[in-house]
Amino acid sequence: MVDVDSPHVSSVTSDFKDQAVKTETQAERMAQEADHKARVESARAEEKAKEEANKAKEKAEEAKNKAAAKGKEVKKAAKQEARHLDANKDNPVFVGNAILWTVTAVAVAVGAYQKHTEGKLDVELAGKVALGLGVLGAADYFGSKWLVENKFPVDNSNK
Secondary structure, eight states: OBOTTSSSOOBOOTTGGGOSOOSHHHHHHHHHHHHHHHHHHHHHHHHHHHHHHHHHHHHHHHHHHHHHHHHHHHHHHHHHHHHHHHHTTTOHHHHHHHHHHHHHHHHHHHHHHHHHHHTOOOHHHHHHHHHHHHHHHHHHHHHHHHHHHHTSOOOOTTO
């Protein structure tokens, strides 16, 4: 085949028709198309990344708002409980429970320390103490419940 656009006559190889790119102009056009396609894909990817970032920001803001609302609820409940305890500070059941569990905590701590220094603190002893605390807790719960219902009613005016 002969290239008639060139200033002189030149011959081409016999597989010229089978080549995908036949001229420099065609090669430049294909390169420009590939470059354009790459820019479009890059812009799409960038836009998608921005959308994902915005979604993440929205979710973070939503979580922050939920946490703030939950914090306010907890604070409100704590204040209510404090008012309830304050209203019942003279109730003998509340006072008795405070004394009982303070003395129990001190006794367990001192006993554990003594057994530890003697080298006699083991899993069996800790299990027995835990069982005793569980029984005491159950007895205290049911005893306090009976006393509050029958002898010393709770002041619920602030709850």
